[in-house]
Amino acid sequence: MLDIVIKNIGSLVTAQGSNPLYGKNQGKVKVYNNICIGIKNGLIEYIGESPNERARKTINANGALVTSGLVDCHTHFVYGGSREDEMYDIVTGHMGYSDIIKAGYGILSTVKDTRKQTENALYKKSIPILDSMIKYGTTTVEGKSGYGLTVKDEIKILNVMKKLNENHKIDIVSTFMGGHVVPEEYKNDREGYVNLICNEMIPKIVELGLAEFCDVFCENCGLNMEESHNILDAARKHNLKLKIHSDQLETSGGSYLAARFKAISAEHLIMADDRCIDIIKKQGVIAVLLPNASFYLGMPYARARYMIEKGIPVAIASDYNPGSSTCFNMQFIMKLAYLIYRLKPEEILNAATINAACAIDRGKEIGTIEVGKKADIIIWNTKKLNFLLYTLDNNLCGIVFKSGEIVYNNTNI
Known part of the structure; x- marks a missing residue:
């Protein structure tokens, strides 16, 4: 059984791999639309459509942008x-x-x-x-x-x-x-x-x-x-x-x-x-x-x-x-x-x-949303990456997960 499933992710934007990106790859990301993330034992267990496994808790992202923790x-x-x-x-x-x-x-x-x-x-x-x-x-x-x-x-x-x-x-x-x-x-x-x-x-x-x-x-x-x-x-x-x-x-x-x-x-x-x-x-x-x-x-x-x-x-x-x-x-x-x-x-x-x-030798553990990495995840109070960088005056974090645990929640979830 999964600990948490995050469903109805509008756009999941993440790099891939454990090495630093440079040159033309500095901006290379994988974008998943209408996707779910499954979390188990503090790690990312699953990325895809609705998982077959049940979960102890389900969180509805309501079409929001999701990225790795900063x-x-x-x-x-x-x-x-x-x-x-x-x-x-x-x-x-x-x-x-x-x-x-x-x-x-x-x-x-x-x-x-x-x-x-x-x-x-x-x-x-x-x-x-x-x-x-x-x-x-x-x-x-x-x-x-x-x-x-x-x-x-x-x-x-x-x-x-x-x-x-x-x-x-x-x-x-x-x-x-x-x-x-x-x-x-x-x-x-x-x-x-x-x-x-x-x-x-x-x-x-x-x-x-x-x-x-x-x-x-x-x-x-x-x-x-x-x-x-x-x-x-x-x-x-x-x-x-x-x-x-x-x-x-x-x-x-x-x-x-x-x-x-x-x-x-x-x-x-x-x-x-x-x-x-x-x-x-x-x-x-x-x-x-x-x-x-x-x-x-x-x-x-x-x-x-x-x-x-x-x-x-x-x-x-x-x-x-x-x-x-x-x-x-x-x-x-x-x-x-x-x-x-x-x-x-x-x-x-x-x-x-x-x-x-x-830069702190943690590329194998964090920095991207991939199966096997720590579930350090942000559900943002926006649907677009461009909007995340557009406004200067407010905190756009909705839910912050650290190793699969909710450590900040600015939503009604």
Whole structure:
């Protein structure tokens, strides 16, 4: 017996397979009309006309659009404090984002606030954030540390994510990012801080099983190219998968490191030039683009269309954090990408589902609606994919399923 059957699906739109899509296939989807989905033990068991098996529960989609759950593959959602005064400085032109970091504010302000918070306080603060993510359709989220910058505080942040992953409905993929910036106490001993990351933080975090990925902020106001190289090299030796914040504020060399280390993803890429794009393409690196960071900071936007034409798989994410992207609503991120990048709706959908899933090495489990994958499904309060990206001011999620369980319901069903 099936656990749930979703019937009367007007249009089921999904990519297929477990690999990232690129080039002309970035927008390739399969569209099922007037179809049913059967769910059993948290997985998709059946896609087709009315199944022969009975179900414990039947949900009538009433002709609605159905897609896979959204995947937010780049966030910094565990943090203390807030940075609204910094936002004022950016908007009024008093200081740029890079200048704020170099002056000891920005990321370092959040580091100070996060260090003051207990693990329990950070845990409680994160719950409503994750609740809201689900409300807007995110069923899997990646979270980065990087607001502790001591062994103890980085472990604290990653412990919060581990406990949230165990207790919250959303799935969380954890990334260690001690290489965010150099903390104040090491400003005159940068080499000492990099050694701390490589020789103490990474081994301890791997020993505790707290992270799957390692990321580094390769920028002049973060870690330089050599420092980033050393951190990624240490992480690789400890079998962490690699990501890199690359070419956000300047052409920093991060793309070259992403290619050299065959990182799973290079993220931001606002200032990536043609050579950067060519080199990550050759190594199959996924470009994780973060349009709201550009929008929030008043910066240029990454060249999404050019990257797709060059054959790079493009994913999009929220970059939710307290300083440069205070939005965790992936629907808005998709709509912003649609308007700014001028991508087709199908390209946007795949960027927020299968390609985002692949950017956190989850393409075999999530990101598409196919038999055997997790039943992470959204029934939308619209019948058309185009309409999903058309309106800016409302939440179009009707029902959100996570592993076959209804975790949000904004319908009368």
